[in-house]
Amino acid sequence: MSPKGVAILGSGIFATEALGNAIELKAVYSRSNKSASVFAKDAQDVLKLKHPLDVYHDEDPAASLDALLARSDIVAVIVVLPITVQPGVVLKALAAGKHVLSEKPVAPDVKQGRALIEEYEAKHKPKGLVWRVAENWEAEPGHHAARRVIQEGKIGKVTFYNARVVNYIDENSKWYKTPWRTVPDVSLLHLP
Numbered sequence: 001m002s003p004k005g006v007a008i009l010g011s012g013i014f015a016t017e018a019l020g021n022a023i024e025l026k027a028v029y030s031r032s033n034k035s036a037s038v039f040a041k042d043a044q045d046v047l048k049l050k051h052p053l054d055v056y057h058d059e060d061p062a063a064s065l066d067a068l069l070a071r072s073d074i075v076a077v078i079v080v081l082p083i084t085v086q087p088g089v090v091l092k093a094l095a096a097g098k099h100v101l102s103e104k105p106v107a108p109d110v111k112q113g114r115a116l117i118e119e120y121e122a123k124h125k126p127k128g129l130v131w132r133v134a135e136n137w138e139a140e141p142g143h144h145a146a147r148r149v150i151q152e153g154k155i156g157k158v159t160f161y162n163a164r165v166v167n168y169i170d171e172n173s174k175w176y177k178t179p180w181r182t183v184p185d186v187s188l189l190h191l192p
């Protein structure tokens, strides 16, 4: 079976740093030609791709996101765009018949998150399309081990649990400074 074609939508630091070597990437989309082109070059170097990525961006209507989503050889997309634009892009990709893996959080707020989930469940899931939100904790071996222990009844009936997580985040960390965490949507700023 030939590898499934996948495209990545977004080219920020998550896209550049978190991409493993498990998938066959065919295309990249970013709003600007420059960041999409730089990502395509980096991906070529880092992933040692056999073919260069096809580059899509908003500066050329023939290379738009719609053009990418119209390709039948791309069956899935990974969405790593700023969180405020993600829900719209996730729905656009699902409507185009693509499976979607999108970066967490689901949406910028609970209302939009719920609306997105409802639309997926009603319209796209019944067609067999898979949409997953990339959350690493659900894949942690420790959590899987805990679930097995609970399911097998080894610790009896669980009536209460308390999880406490403490992480050190340096204010100078580039993850702390990502725009979606600092000013997620500039248009929402009400300057005096």
Ligand SMILES: *[C@@H]1O[C@H](CO)[C@@H](O)[C@H](O)[C@H]1NC(C)=O
Binding pocket: 033, 034, 037, 059, 060
């Ligand atoms: C996009 O960027 C590439 C690489 O810098 C350049 O060759 C190409 O002409 C640009 N395309 C558009 C539509 O600006």
